[in-house]
Amino acid sequence: MPTRRTFLGQTAAVLGLAVSGRQVSAASHASATLVAREASVQLAPGGYPATSIWGYEGRAPGPTIRVLQGERVRRRVVNDLPEPTSVHWHGIRVDNAMDGVSGLTQEAVAPGQSFDYDFVAPDAGTYWYHAHNRSWVQVARGLHGPLIVEEAEPPEVDRDETLVLDDWLLDPETALIDTSFDQPMAMSHGGRIGNLITTNGQFDLSIPVARHTRLRLRLINASNARIFPLQLAGLRGWTVALDGMPLAAPEPLEDVLVLAPAQRADLIVDVTAIAGETAHLVRIGNDDRPVSQVAFPVSGSSAQTPRAVPAALPPNPGDGIRSLADARPLRLVMTGGAMGRMDSALLGGERLGFRALAARGRFWAFNDMAEMTQTPLADLSIGEPVRLEIVNETVFPHAMHLHGMHFREIRDGRPVGPMRDTLLVAAQETREIGFVADNPGDWLFHCHMLSHAESGMMTWVRVT
Ligand code: C2O
Ligand code: CU
Numbered sequence: 078m079p080t081r082r083t084f085l086g087q088t089a090a091v092l093g094l095a096v097s098g099r100q101v102s103a104a105s106h107a108s109a110t111l112v113a114r115e116a117s118v119q120l121a122p123g124g125y126p127a128t129s130i131w132g133y134e135g136r137a138p139g140p141t142i143r144v145l146q147g148e149r150v151r152r153r154v155v156n157d158l159p160e161p162t163s164v165h166w167h168g169i170r171v172d173n174a175m176d177g178v179s180g181l182t183q184e185a186v187a188p189g190q191s192f193d194y195d196f197v198a199p200d201a202g203t204y205w206y207h208a209h210n211r212s213w214v215q216v217a218r219g220l221h222g223p224l225i226v227e228e229a230e231p232p233e234v235d236r237d238e239t240l241v242l243d244d245w246l247l248d249p250e251t252a253l254i255d256t257s258f259d260q261p262m263a264m265s266h267g268g269r270i271g272n273l274i275t276t277n278g279q280f281d282l283s284i285p286v287a288r289h290t291r292l293r294l295r296l297i298n299a300s301n302a303r304i305f306p307l308q309l310a311g312l313r314g315w316t317v318a319l320d321g322m323p324l325a326a327p328e329p330l331e332d333v334l335v336l337a338p339a340q341r342a343d344l345i346v347d348v349t350a351i352a353g354e355t356a357h358l359v360r361i362g363n364d365d366r367p368v369s370q371v372a373f374p375v376s377g378s379s380a381q382t383p384r385a386v387p388a389a390l391p392p393n394p395g396d397g398i399r400s401l402a403d404a405r406p407l408r409l410v411m412t413g414g415a416m417g418r419m420d421s422a423l424l425g426g427e428r429l430g431f432r433a434l435a436a437r438g439r440f441w442a443f444n445d446m447a448e449m450t451q452t453p454l455a456d457l458s459i460g461e462p463v464r465l466e467i468v469n470e471t472v473f474p475h476a477m478h479l480h481g482m483h484f485r486e487i488r489d490g491r492p493v494g495p496m497r498d499t500l501l502v503a504a505q506e507t508r509e510i511g512f513v514a515d516n517p518g519d520w521l522f523h524c525h526m527l528s529h530a531e532s533g534m535m536t537w538v539r540v541t
Contacts, residue, residue: 110191111139111164113208113220114157120245121273122280125252128245130219131158137278138241138299139206139222146201146226146393152194154186158215161185164194165209166224167339167478168321168498170395171196173518176480179210181519181537200393200483201228202321203239203295203341213301213527214258217246217269221299228391232317234293234345235379238284240358240371242336244271244300258528265415265440267473268302268338268526274360274370282371286348286356288378291387293317294344294358298336302526304474304501305336308367311356311375314346315387322483322496323390333361337476337501339525345387350375397485397496398511404462407455409522411502413441413533414471422447422533434533441471441524441533453539454522457514461540464511469502475529476501481520481540484512499525514540 116135117127133139144150154164163185165177175196179185186192198204204224208215223239231237246255246269263269276282286292294314298305315327316334320341327345336342350356356373398404412419413431421430422442429447434440439447444454457463464487467477476499483496487509502508517540524534 109151109153110155111152112155112157113162118278120275120278120280121247121252128247128252128254130254131215132219133222137219137221137243139220141223141225141239142206143225143227144198146198146228149195149197150224153191154194155191156186156188159188161187161210162208162215162220163192163210164206165480166194166196166204166206168202168204168341169196169224170199170481170483170516173481173516173520176518176520177209178480178521181521185210198226200321200395201226201391202318202323202393203297203343204321205241205297205299205341207299213269213531216299216527217258217301218254223295223297225295226321230391232293232345232387232390234291235381236290237293237295239295239297240276241297241299242305242370243275243278244303245273245275246271247273259438261435261440264438264528264532265435268528270303271300274303276371284371284373286373286375288348288351288375289381289383290348290379291381291384292346292348294346296336296342296344298338298340300338301528302338304338305370306361307334307336307370308332308359308361309346310359310367311348311350311354311373312346312358313349314344316342317345317387317390318343319495320483320497320499323392324495326389327387335501337474337499337525338527339476339478339499340501343390347384348373348375352377395483395515397483398462398492398513401462401464401487401490401492401511404464404511405455405457407463407465408444408468409454409465409536410444410468410470411441411475411534412445412470413447414473417471424448438531439533441529443534443536446536447533449535449537453519454536455538457538457540459514459517459540461514462511463514464509466507466509467500467502468507469505472504474501474503475534476525477522478525479510479512479520479522481516481518482512482514484510487511514538516540
């Protein structure tokens with residue numbers, strides 16, 4: 078009889094095949110529901126009990142939604158959870174009504190109720206979906222999954238693997254999810270950092286490969302607050318897309334790739350390790366030690382010999398911002414957090430001191446406001462170019478995410494690099510982004526360290 082560990086390993090291998098093939102496309106079209114529900118899954122190593130999570134279809138990550146570029150995504154989200162929920166399609170330029178932000182674009186879906194999401198996926202790439210009601214709790218409990226939009230002509234690879242990186246804060250005795258979601262220490266520091274790191278829900282994911290195999294790795298950081306510094310070992314690779322959006326030219330990945338919460342990276346990698354060795358996607362640990370995030374045990378050699386540098390992915394429609402002439406200047410100053418200089422901020426129209434704010438679960442402010450305000454950061458006209466300076470006066474990094482539109486970074490007064498939806502702004506750093514306000518509606522701009530968003534780091538823009 079197989080032990081629990083090997084049994085789980087086999088199950089995972091079967092699932093891994095199922096989610097990476099094009100075949101599943103048909104099946105996922107047929108089942109148009111996505112049930113958010115409680116489930117019991119084995120997250121922690123053998124010997125530990127199973128963990129009760131909240132997951133789409135009872136899994137974390139939830140099922141991979143795969144469509145062709147330009148196709149519709151239709152899902153009836155059924156809420157079988159004990160509290161209201163909603164689903165946000167992170168990075169997809171959806172119609173505002175489908176953006177899934179409870180309290181802004183829709184009412185949260187009550188337990189026992191459902192909501193029909195229906196939108197077109199205009200851009201190919203690696204995206205994800207996650208809960209957007211009480212997200213600092215619901216995403217931490219497991220409510221997220223990959224959303225893959227395939228190019229009409231995908232790059233030639235032997236395998237296409239989606240790797241959802243996550244961490245879980247579990248009680249070390251019971252392996253149950255630690256429910257101190259509102260813990261002031263986490264909220265006012267780096268956010269909720271887990272003590273069990275997983276890929277696709279497994280702490281020891283292993284993907285057997287042959288030498289010279291070419292893989293496309295779609296990395297998604299679904300954690301609440303953990304920044305993953307990643308490296309390749311026994312693999313030669315290139316970054317071909319960031320946040321789903323293609324790079325103009327593949328960039329060799331020789332150094333560290335930093336993946337902030339909510340960010341994605343598409344890599345094309347060739348297995349260079351020889352049979353009997355194990356290649357790794359490596360995570361740089363706290364003490365700077367490399368740890369295996371995903372193992373790729375190598376057996377045999379594929380018929381292929383080493384291949385040429387991959388071609389760039391086909392560009393997505395929409396050019397983003399190209400010129401800053403006439404761009405409307407906006408500014409966002411981030412303050413607060415532990416060891417910060419925020420003495421006071423506005424909450425409910427009142428100026429409160431740091432302690433009074435903390436007593437109400439507010440630790441951060443955007444432009445002196447410790448909450449999302451009734452009026453937007455900016456009222457933008459459709460088609461208006463915008464440049465937004467982001468001033469991080471805190472001593473923590475923040476992963477800033479814009480809904481509904483993609484931006485480019487502005488460096489030396491010029492928009493550069495690929496379009497993105499999430500930018501990591503380091504402590505005490507100022508960065509600038511530019512975008513064209515081409516999607517009508519109310520769009521959030523917030524920190525994706527989700528407990529930061531909840532405790533003050535959230536604002537929005539209106540495009541009409
Ligand atoms: Cu990925 Cu406002 O969210
Ligand atoms: Cu933050």
